Amino acid sequence: MAHKLALIGFGTVGQGLAEILRAKADTLREGVGFEAQIVAVSDLLKGAVYHSDGLDIARLLEVIQTTGKLDAYPDLPGLERGWDSFRTIRESNADTVVEVSFTDINTGQPAIDHCRAAFESGKNVVMSNKGPVALAYAELSALAEEKGVRWCFEGTVLSGTPALRMPLTTLAGNDINEIRGIFNGTTNYILTQMEEETEYEDALRQAQKLGYAEADPSADVEGYDALGKIVILANVIMNAPLRKEDVPCQGISRLTMRDVMAAKAEGKRWKLIGRVRKDGEKVTARVGPEKVPWSDPLAGVMGAMNAITYVCDLAGPVTLVGAGAGRLETGYALLIDLINIERGTI
Numbered sequence: 001m002a003h004k005l006a007l008i009g010f011g012t013v014g015q016g017l018a019e020i021l022r023a024k025a026d027t028l029r030e031g032v033g034f035e036a037q038i039v040a041v042s043d044l045l046k047g048a049v050y051h052s053d054g055l056d057i058a059r060l061l062e063v064i065q066t067t068g069k070l071d072a073y074p075d076l077p078g079l080e081r082g083w084d085s086f087r088t089i090r091e092s093n094a095d096t097v098v099e100v101s102f103t104d105i106n107t108g109q110p111a112i113d114h115c116r117a118a119f120e121s122g123k124n125v126v127m128s129n130k131g132p133v134a135l136a137y138a139e140l141s142a143l144a145e146e147k148g149v150r151w152c153f154e155g156t157v158l159s160g161t162p163a164l165r166m167p168l169t170t171l172a173g174n175d176i177n178e179i180r181g182i183f184n185g186t187t188n189y190i191l192t193q194m195e196e197e198t199e200y201e202d203a204l205r206q207a208q209k210l211g212y213a214e215a216d217p218s219a220d221v222e223g224y225d226a227l228g229k230i231v232i233l234a235n236v237i238m239n240a241p242l243r244k245e246d247v248p249c250q251g252i253s254r255l256t257m258r259d260v261m262a263a264k265a266e267g268k269r270w271k272l273i274g275r276v277r278k279d280g281e282k283v284t285a286r287v288g289p290e291k292v293p294w295s296d297p298l299a300g301v302m303g304a305m306n307a308i309t310y311v312c313d314l315a316g317p318v319t320l321v322g323a324g325a326g327r328l329e330t331g332y333a334l335l336i337d338l339i340n341i342e343r344g345t346i
């Protein structure tokens with residue numbers, strides 16, 4: 001039977017998932033044994049549609065891409081319009097809520113309440129929104145467990161690159177005593193450009209032009225985006241109830257092209273590094289610029305790519321390099337969460 005989905009938010013990532021489900025429906029059904037049906041989409045400004053028998057994904061994409069709204073989705077008997085996020089979560093017949101609204105890294109809302117409402121209604125949640133995982137991991141994972149539902153969020157760290165599932169599954173049995181990585185593509189792109197003799201401000205403008213950086217770039221360049229991911233890793237992989245207030249955080253906005261060139265002359269590269277370390281029972285973390293020697297795999301990660309190294313007691317250091325963002329990459333992160341829910345695996 002098809003896995004029924006309600007999408008909360010229908011921006012870049014929500015549409016990315018819908019595109020994947022449309023394009024790969026046959027491969028997923030035949031190759032993976034996974035079949036999904038979108039029964040509801042509820043977006044703040046783009047509108048909302050719900051049909052308990054499922055929506056036509058191709059039509060959803062066509063109307064959103066041609067009109068920017070869901071109003072032109074064709075009327076059918078049984079079609080409901082205008083349900084807000086909470087009504088959709090509580091009253092739709094979805095098995096799983098796909099929470100892809102915007103991230104508020106200070107309050108986590110309304111996404112934290114979306115998760116609570118879904119779990120209380122007996123629905124799983126998959127999400128790429130960092131807020132709830134960074135701010136309310138303990139509470140929400142306990143609630144999901146109590147209600148017997150699943151909560152998956154692979155896309156919150158390194159989008160479709162399996163930064164969370166790999167240590168939990170493939171590296172199981174190791175003690176992971178340190179995790180360090182490049183968690184923000186915008187800042188890595190800026191630092192890469194600065195090594196090509198571009199001043200910080202010009203490199204930032206280029207990043208904005210390419211769509212890597214927001215008009216207000218502070219979440220990226222001041223390190224707050226990386227901070228959210230480090231807090232998630234500490235909680236989920238190291239089982240330590242770290243809060244973002246516990247983690248010193250500095251961005252790259254004070255680095256100059258001269259600093260970058262001086263490091264290059266020393267055989268090193270400035271990178272915005274997030275790290276979390278376990279010493280006995282004590283877990284500490286920080287985010288800040290570090291001069292990384294070229295011999296470190298993280299030093300070779302250029303442009304908007306991300307990377308993460310797990311320092312394992314048995315397997316040694318294992319580094320994963322991949323995209324940290326993107327429409328299809330993050331849509332894929334949601335898909336792999338859904339496939340694992342369907343399979344009953346982590």
Ligand SMILES: NC(=O)c1ccc[n+]([C@@H]2O[C@H](COP(=O)([O-])OP(=O)(O)OC[C@H]3O[C@@H](n4cnc5c(N)ncnc54)[C@H](OP(=O)(O)O)[C@@H]3O)[C@@H](O)[C@H]2O)c1
Nearest residue numbers: 009010011012013043044045046101102103128129325326
């Ligand atoms: N894009 C990436 O590569 C990427 C990578 C990793 C993680 N993420 C995370 O994934 C999530 C989605 O990202 P995105 O790029 O798709 O963002 P986006 O393009 O801005 O889309 C977010 C959508 O959520 C809608 N929304 C906001 N609040 C809502 C609410 N209360 N109820 C219903 N809909 C609401 C917005 O509606 P309106 O615009 O109509 O107001 C918008 O359409 C974010 O949390 C982001 O941080 C994104």
